[in-house]
Amino acid sequence: MPNKNKNDNINENIKKDLEKCTRCGLCISNCPIYDIIKDENNTSRGLILKLLGYEKKFLSEKELKGDLKICLNCSKCASNCPSKINTSLIFAYKNANFSPSKFSQRLLLILKLLPIKILYFLNFFKNLKKPSENSSEGPLKSNIYYFKGCVSKAQHKKTFLDKILYNPDFSCCALPYLTGGDIKNYEKAKEKNTKLIKEANLVVFDCATCKNTVSQYETLNEDDKKKLVLFDEILKDKKLKLKKNSKYFNRTITFHKPCHLNKNDFEKIENFIKNIEGINYKKLENADKCCGFGGSYFLFHPVISSGIAFKKAKDIKKTNADLILTICPSCVFGIRLFQLLSFNFKKTLDLRDFIEKETIS
Ligand code: SF4
Numbered sequence: 001m002p003n004k005n006k007n008d009n010i011n012e013n014i015k016k017d018l019e020k021c022t023r024c025g026l027c028i029s030n031c032p033i034y035d036i037i038k039d040e041n042n043t044s045r046g047l048i049l050k051l052l053g054y055e056k057k058f059l060s061e062k063e064l065k066g067d068l069k070i071c072l073n074c075s076k077c078a079s080n081c082p083s084k085i086n087t088s089l090i091f092a093y094k095n096a097n098f099s100p101s102k103f104s105q106r107l108l109l110i111l112k113l114l115p116i117k118i119l120y121f122l123n124f125f126k127n128l129k130k131p132s133e134n135s136s137e138g139p140l141k142s143n144i145y146y147f148k149g150c151v152s153k154a155q156h157k158k159t160f161l162d163k164i165l166y167n168p169d170f171s172c173c174a175l176p177y178l179t180g181g182d183i184k185n186y187e188k189a190k191e192k193n194t195k196l197i198k199e200a201n202l203v204v205f206d207c208a209t210c211k212n213t214v215s216q217y218e219t220l221n222e223d224d225k226k227k228l229v230l231f232d233e234i235l236k237d238k239k240l241k242l243k244k245n246s247k248y249f250n251r252t253i254t255f256h257k258p259c260h261l262n263k264n265d266f267e268k269i270e271n272f273i274k275n276i277e278g279i280n281y282k283k284l285e286n287a288d289k290c291c292g293f294g295g296s297y298f299l300f301h302p303v304i305s306s307g308i309a310f311k312k313a314k315d316i317k318k319t320n321a322d323l324i325l326t327i328c329p330s331c332v333f334g335i336r337l338f339q340l341l342s343f344n345f346k347k348t349l350d351l352r353d354f355i356e357k358e359t360i361s
């Protein structure tokens with residue numbers, strides 16, 4: 001049974017990774033869950049210790065399951081771990097293995113994917129402007145692939161990136177499958193995406209979470225991973241400016257860093273935004289702190305999620321920004337929701353939509 005062997009290999013690798021933890025505790029300070037509930041059982045170090053206890057049969061599945069479920073899978077601990085342990089991936093795999101039944105896995109997945117399905121449904125009826133016969137629209141570079149995230153696909157039949165890049169219709173990055181416990185579909189999507197990435201020269205993402213998830217595929221080598229970029233990379237040499245009629249002229253704009261956006265990409269994006277003519281950029285205090293939404297996390301852990309999100313809303317308010325930008329649709333939804341709940345009615349936009357609607361080169 002090939003699947004069993006694959007799972008055995010994954011579990012063996014996880015065991016080896018767990019042994020690498022030196023208990024340094026560097027993962028604790030930036031764990032958004034610890035920030036709210038102050039319980040080390042729910043940090044990376046605590047979960048690793050519990051998983052080791054489980055492997056050695058000191059702990060039962062029941063004693064571990066509840067704590068694993070509280071993890072947001074934000075990857076912040078992994079990005080801060082000197083032993084390079086892929087903590088959030090381990091927690092997601094283990095969580096999937098411990099899920100009680102196929103039925104509850106399916107139900108969880110349906111709930112996670114429901115908002116995306118609704119968006120698809122609403123957009124199905126939207127008319128697409130057909131390019132005119134003489135139009136020059138079409139992929140400029142057929143070896144540069146566009147990894148359009150599921151939410152982007154559901155929201156927009158075409159974005160400006162569809163017009164300049166080749167869209168080979170990648171599968172979902174598969175994070176919802178992984179965190180929903182559906183390892184079979186996670187592996188299937190990973191296989192399809194890996195094949196496409198290997199044939200491309202460059203793969204351009206419009207979502208930091210998709211990029212982060214794909215860059216964790218163990219099926220990609222270091223050279224493949226170097227091909228993965230966010231879309232600001234292909235626009236950085238263009239001199240962008242706000243459109244004359246943009247309402248954000250000389251208004252204050254800030255940027256929320258999604259948990260899955262790495263430090264290097266964050267710096268590049270900040271510089272990219274600052275270089276847009278007509279923008280008054282203000283750095284968000286604690287820009288790196290989680291927005292708390294975590295896709296469906298909000299539905300299953302509303303108290304923890306709200307605790308994190310209201311802290312973020314407070315920091316946003318302090319900037320007096322007229323517009324909040326970010327580069328992950330889940331963060332856009334989360335920030336919009338908690339902006340409303342904290343009576344701050346300033347707009348939140350995905351960076352790609354902002355570039356498309358408000359700027360010209
Ligand atoms: S940062 Fe890494 S090595 Fe240190 S305690 Fe956390 S998981 Fe273990």
Ligand code: SF4
Binds near residue numbers: 033043071076
């Ligand atoms: S993935 Fe995020 S929520 Fe989970 S333990 Fe790591 S830092 Fe905490």
